[in-house]
Amino acid sequence: MNAPPNIDSVATDPDNDVVRWLTNETREQRFIDNIFAELCVRLQRADVPIKRASLHLLIQHPQWLGARILWADGTQDAAITRVDYDVRQRSEYIGSPVAEIQDGATEIRENLERDPALGRKHGVYDELRSKGLTDYVAWPMYHTLGKRHAVAFSTDRPGGFDDAHIAYLLRVMPILSLVSEIRMKNRMARTLLETYVGTHAGELILAGATRRGSGTTVHAAIMICDLRDFTRISDNWPRDDVIGLLNDYFDAMSEPIARHGGEILKFMGDGLLAIFPLSQPSACANLLHAVTEARQAMAALNEKSRESGGAPLNFGIGVHVGDVMYGNIGSRTRLDFTVIGPAVNMASRLETFTKQLGKTVLLSRAFADQVANDFDLERVGEYPVRGFSDPIELFAYHG
Known part of the structure; x- marks a missing residue:
């Protein structure tokens, strides 16, 4: 004892x-x-x-x-x-x-x-x-x-x-x-x-990246996703149902992105912005694997919604690859850790094109060249893009 x-x-x-x-x-x-x-x-x-x-x-x-x-x-x-x-x-x-x-x-x-x-x-x-x-x-x-x-x-x-x-x-x-x-x-x-703000951005902030204007250039695949008809849904559904729907939708999209090495930088109402840094092996392929799993998760969510009498949810995704400025932007007292640059703008424009062309996922030629040997892509054609001087060749991904 x-x-x-x-x-x-x-x-x-x-x-x-x-x-x-x-x-x-x-x-x-x-x-x-x-x-x-x-x-x-x-x-x-x-x-x-x-x-x-x-x-x-x-x-x-x-x-x-x-x-x-x-x-x-x-x-x-x-x-x-x-x-x-x-x-x-x-x-x-x-x-x-x-x-x-x-x-x-x-x-x-x-x-x-x-x-x-x-x-x-x-x-x-x-x-x-x-x-x-x-x-x-x-x-x-x-x-x-x-x-x-x-x-x-x-x-x-x-x-x-x-x-x-x-x-x-x-x-x-x-x-x-x-x-x-x-x-x-x-x-x-x-x-x-x-x-x-996400895992990587959080690490940078904790390491001292808190000064306005500080940042780095990152070569990345950029993905912007947006929910269709959200204005109609939010106008006609009860508030708590709208919040629950958004959470289910973001779960379906976000979990595959995180699982395949992407980082969600922000939620924008009913949309999200994510990047897959090309410093990671197979970043572009990983993005499309995440998109495939997200579509499957959304299909399961829609099936559940149909069983309870709800309407299916539709969405559009625009994908591009390029250099982005990754860092602190904002006022003297309120900062946002995000990415900006022409490559982000292009991804946003492609997401908008999904509505016009009736495609769920649209890829730029620059991104498609990174994955063409490993994925089946549909060439959609060349289209003028607002803010860019030359037409952009677009590809649809149906996986």
């Missing part, structure tokens, strides 16, 4: 002082799950007999309400589980220690050795007992502006944690709160940038 730690002697032992390590030696570690796992191992070395620990974080993410970081004895790493937004309606959350913490509890302590009929009723306590654990304690972890998260520790020590163990864990808590908040803020900033 581990002897209870002497808090005063541990605090003066540089090899055993978890607080000193947490305060001074975690600066180079970006990820809170790695810090939490090492924290648990160091607590064990300091004779705090933890066998299992978990960190429960509320995060700002478009898909996830939060995350659980779980560490178990004998492991060097912690497992991360994402938590859905609807978890609060599920039995795994209702009545759980984390729910009690979020409802305002300042400590949850459960003696797992006593008769279960005398303790709290929740599946997590049954799970802990089945693993031979004897004691459980959870506390809120406070971040700024009233944000509450939760951290929990369990032991298999007969009799559970003693007062010295609890005192040591409480000594660690304020520093863990600070360290975790810094990592969460960094991750949150990265997530928000990825969500609103």
Whole structure:
């Protein structure tokens, strides 16, 4: 059995002082799950007999309400589980220690050795007992502006944690709160940038590309997509139905683009602008693979809509390849990280031509030359394009 730690002697032992390590030696570690796992191992070395620990974080993410970081004895790493937004309606959350913490509890302590009929009723306590654990304690972890998260520790020590163990864990808590908040803020900033400007643009912004007018020239395939008859739909459908329709449409288009290495730079009402940098192998082919999968996803969406009595959605895509200026454009206080240039204008003009020519996907000759050996294309003809002096040869893609 581990002897209870002497808090005063541990605090003066540089090899055993978890607080000193947490305060001074975690600066180079970006990820809170790695810090939490090492924290648990160091607590064990300091004779705090933890066998299992978990960190429960509320995060700002478009898909996830939060995350659980779980560490178990004998492991060097912690497992991360994402938590859905609807978890609060599920039995795994209702009545759980984390729910009690979020409802305002300042400590949850459960003696797992006593008769279960005398303790709290929740599946997590049954799970802990089945693993031979004897004691459980959870506390809120406070971040700024009233944000509450939760951290929990369990032991298999007969009799559970003693007062010295609890005192040591409480000594660690304020520093863990600070360290975790810094990592969460960094991750949150990265997530928000990825969500609103895309992964690559987000990385550039975090790396310091925030000055107006700063940018680079990128050789890329450009794709512009637009939904047909959206004005009629938005005028006649209920607001929530219109938003749901747009989200389904953008899912159908966006997921194949991301899967094949493209980056969506912006949503423009019912349209989107994406690029596939030619620095990536097979970028042009990847764009057409994404278009093929997007069309299949839209067909499935339309079938679902027909089954519920809705009308099918139509769309047009214009594709070109060329140099674009990729960077910050805007006012002194409000910037947009985007691409501009004649190549973008050409893609936009081709998307407009899809309406006139009755084609879903139109490619410029410059783009078609990049993929002609690998894809079946239909030559549509040469057409004058507004803003360009020479007629442009157009090709349709039906894949």
